[in-house]
Amino acid sequence: MTLDALIKRRGPIKKIGVIGMGYVGIPAAALFADSPAFEHVYGFQRDSPSSGYKIAMLNRGESPLKGEEPGLDELLKKVVVAKKFACTSDFSKIAEMDAVTLSIQTPFRNKDDLIPDFSALNEGIRSAGRNLRPGMLVVLESTVTPGTTTGPARAMLEEESGLVAGVDFAFAHAPERVMVGRLIRNIREHDRIVGGLDPVSTARATELYAPVLTAGKVIPMTATAAEVTKTAENTFRDLQIAAANELALYCEAMGVNFYDVRAGVDSLKGEGITRAMLWPGAGVGGHCLTKDTYHLERGVQQLGKDQLDYPAGERSLFVLARTINDFMPRHMFRLTREGLARAGTPLKGANIALLGWAFLANSDDTRNTPSEPYRDDLIAAGATVAIHDPFVEPAPGVTLTSGLDDTLRGADAVVVFAGHRQYRSLDVLRVKALTGKEHPVIVDGRNIIDPDAWIGAGFIYKGIGRGDKNSHPIHE
Ligand code: SAJ
Numbered sequence: 148m149t150l151d152a153l154i155k156r157r158g159p160i161k162k163i164g165v166i167g168m169g170y171v172g173i174p175a176a177a178l179f180a181d182s183p184a185f186e187h188v189y190g191f192q193r194d195s196p197s198s199g200y201k202i203a204m205l206n207r208g209e210s211p212l213k214g215e216e217p218g219l220d221e222l223l224k225k226v227v228v229a230k231k232f233a234c235t236s237d238f239s240k241i242a243e244m245d246a247v248t249l250s251i252q253t254p255f256r257n258k259d260d261l262i263p264d265f266s267a268l269n270e271g272i273r274s275a276g277r278n279l280r281p282g283m284l285v286v287l288e289s290t291v292t293p294g295t296t297t298g299p300a301r302a303m304l305e306e307e308s309g310l311v312a313g314v315d316f317a318f319a320h321a322p323e324r325v326m327v328g329r330l331i332r333n334i335r336e337h338d339r340i341v342g343g344l345d346p347v348s349t350a351r352a353t354e355l356y357a358p359v360l361t362a363g364k365v366i367p368m369t370a371t372a373a374e375v376t377k378t379a380e381n382t383f384r385d386l387q388i389a390a391a392n393e394l395a396l397y398c399e400a401m402g403v404n405f406y407d408v409r410a411g412v413d414s415l416k417g418e419g420i421t422r423a424m425l426w427p428g429a430g431v432g433g434h435c436l437t438k439d440t441y442h443l444e445r446g447v448q449q450l451g452k453d454q455l456d457y458p459a460g461e462r463s464l465f466v467l468a469r470t471i472n473d474f475m476p477r478h479m480f481r482l483t484r485e486g487l488a489r490a491g492t493p494l495k496g497a498n499i500a501l502l503g504w505a506f507l508a509n510s511d512d513t514r515n516t517p518s519e520p521y522r523d524d525l526i527a528a529g530a531t532v533a534i535h536d537p538f539v540e541p542a543p544g545v546t547l548t549s550g551l552d553d554t555l556r557g558a559d560a561v562v563v564f565a566g567h568r569q570y571r572s573l574d575v576l577r578v579k580a581l582t583g584k585e586h587p588v589i590v591d592g593r594n595i596i597d598p599d600a601w602i603g604a605g606f607i608y609k610g611i612g613r614g615d616k617n618s619h620p621i622h623e
Contacts, residue, residue, distance in 0.1 A: 150314055150347045153282035157245060160284065160355055161186040164247035166271045168192040168201045168234060170212050171288060171323040172250035174219055174330040175359075180226035184358035187231055189244070191274070194236035205234035214511055218331040241278035246355050249275065250288040250323060254434070261441045263292065265299075272300055276307025284317040284351045290439060293374040293446025296320040297344060312344055319343040319352035320370045322377035327512055336362040342373025371450070378446065381439035382465050387425045388436070389468035392475055395427030395612030405612025406594065427612045429479050429564045429592025430517025431472035432506025437515045440465045475611070476521040479592050482609035482617070483525070483560050486588035489607045489621065492559045495529035500558035500582075503565025504536035504545060508593065511538040513545075518564040533558070537569050555581040559588065566593035575604045586621055 148156075165176040168190045180188040192202050201211040208224035210216060226232035241247055251268040255261055268289055275285055285304060287296055296319075301312045312318040320342045325333040339356045343349030353365045368376070391409075398405040405427060412422050431437065444463055447455055457463075484494050506516040518534070522545075525532050534547050535554035541547050548554040551569070555561060555578055563570055573596065579587060589601045591610040598608050598616040605622050 148281075150282075150317060150345075153315065154317065154347065154351055157282040159184075160245040160351075162244045162246075163188045163355070164191055164241050164244040164275075165189070166191040166238075166241075166247060166249045166275060167251035167289075168198070168205060168211070169250060169252060170327060170330060171252075171325060172248070173205070173210060173212060173223075174216070174325065174334055175248060175250060175288065175323075176232060177219065177222040177226055178331065178334055178359040179355075180229075180232035181222055182358040185231075187233075188226070189240055190232065190234040191238055191241065191247075191271075192234055192236055193270075199236070202234045202236060205232075212330075214327060216328065216330050222331065238274040239278055241275055242280055244283060246284040246286065246351075247275050248286040248288050248321075248355075253289050253291060255438060255441075261438075263438070263442065265291075265295075269299075269303060272303045273307050276304040279304060279308035279310055279316055281310065281315045282317075284319070284348070284355060286318075286352055286355065287320045288323045290322055290377055290435075290442060291320070291374055292442045292449070293371055293378060294450040296342070296370040296374060298449075301344065313348060317343065317348035317351040318370070319348045320373040321352055321356060322373060324377075324380075328510065334359060336360075338363045339365050340368065340373045340376050341365050342368050342370040342376075344370050374446065375443065378439045378443035381435045382443050382468075384425075385431060385436040385440055385472060386465060386468040387423060388428075388431055389471040391425045391427045392471050392611075394424075396478065398612050399614040399617055402614040402618070404615040407615075426594070428475065428566075428594075429521070429611065430475040432514065432516040432518075433512065434514045436472075437469075440469050473517075473520075475592075476517040476519075477524065478611070479517075479521050479562065479564070479590060480524040480528075482590050482611075483562055483588065484528075485617075486590060486607045486609045487560055490559065490584070490586045490588055492588075494525075497530045497559040498557050499525055499530050499532045500554045500561045501525075501532050501534045502536075502551075502554070502561065502563045502570050503567055503593075504534050504539045504547065505565050505567070508566035509538065509568055511540065513539055513542070516564075519545075521562075521564065536565065537567060552581055556583075558582045559584060560590060561587060562590040562592065563595060564592050566595050571595045575600050575606075579604050579606065 163179045165172045176188050176190045204211045208227035210219050249271045251271045253263045256264045324337045341352045349367045395405040409424050504518050522532050533554045535551050586607050589606045602608050602619050609617050
């Protein structure tokens with residue numbers, strides 16, 4: 148019997164399983180459960196020491212996710228009360244599903260080798276494989292290296308089930324595009340890339356996602372094209388930021404104000420002429436842009452092996468972009484050292500007030516924060532660092548000072564790493580008084596303060612992209 152016939156015999160999707168109760172799986176499961184198109188949703192969660200607690204919480208309709216997620220708590224309560232959603236660690240129930248999605252994270256094993264740790268995802272895939280039945284749909288939502296869906300993931304499902312993908316079951320990749328803090332809205336409103344192993348799989352996966360989309364629409368393509376789309380959308384964002392960072396470094400070196408240049412370049416508009424220049428800054432953090440470039444690179448090395456035509460001996464532009472973005476915290480260290488030198492303060496023994504530990508403005512997310520390598524460079528140089536962040540809870544590996552005043556008190560340099568709104572309204576004279584210094588240093592990594600106000604108060608100013616100000620005369 149063909150896959151199409153198996154699916155027709157099974158009828159419309161009614162029972163859905165979501166494997167991986169994390170920040171991607173939980174809102175996805177709640178939205179599937181809330182749709183009248185579907186009968187019931189199981190959230191599958193390993194009862195592991197680190198995450199098992201989520202099962203009872205979710206079955207009480209409570210979200211285990213930290214941070215504000217508008218609409219999620221109400222939605223979870225609603226679908227649990229309506230008995231349309233339940234969380235379980237009994238993976239054998241997968242066999243009763245019409246469709247099962249996998250939203251399991253693929254972090255790097257460690258920062259250096261940039262090889263993803265697929266172990267948790269592979270365990271989820273094998274669990275699905277062991278309980279796979281003819282006519283079911285399997286969808287990978289995790290961000291994966293291009294070639295994973297049609298390669299190792301397919302192989303594991305077939306190995307565990309004895310079934311054949313595209314013949315006995317439908318298989319697709321539908322990458323998540325959610326941002327922490329707007330999970331529900333993103334799933335509903337973003338267009339959804341749906342890439343099947345074959346057209347029948349793509350159609351079945353479209354049937355799964357279409358009901359939860361409000362403003363978004365399904366964009367069908369092949370599974371591998373979907374993998375490349377997801378990794379490329381972040382690779383290009385990282386590249387655009389790197390281009391802005393490189394131009395900012397050039398502007399500093401040539402004594403030019405990057406922001407004048409950006410406005411000037413942006414003024415050249417016309418039929419479809421855009422430059423889409425993003426913003427330079429203290430660095431690029433997060434769990435998306437810092438890894439997806441390497442997924443894409445690994446993909447072309449594996450899938451495109453011996454096929455890629457590229458300038459001989461030249462490194463990937465995309466990986467170079469990562470190198471430039473990772474250089475920015477080092478540049479912030481140099482700006483700090485130069486500012487202190489102008490104040491006659493050696494870096495060794497200097498007190499640095501580091502404002503912002505989150506990787507994003509007005510966020511509590513600290514994953515891969517550029518503040519960390521900067522802090523480590525300062526400590527290695529013998530400086531003392533006091534870290535402030537109004538959004539970040541104390542966590543292992545970082546000591547945060549409680550109040551902003553405590554952070555600023557006695558500082559030789561005040562360094563802005565995150566563009567938190569609180570830092571945009573700092574009282575210049577109050578900050579200077581707190582530092583107790585004649586000429587304290589201010590380094591602006593996110594272009595959020597007015598250089599002239601701080602220079603006028605006697606600060607020694609350094610700013611990313613501010614080649615026009617970084618050698619200003621010191622105001623007595
Ligand atoms: N950054 C800059 N300059 C910019 C923009 C960002 O230096 O012009 C820095 C930020 O400070 C931050 C990092 O880059 O450290 C990442 O910022 P981001 O706004 O891209 O935030 P992310 O990492 O959460 O990106 C996510 C991605 N979403 C998903 O993967 C589903 C990305 O694809 C989205 O474009 C982005 O959110 C978004 O648009 O909000």
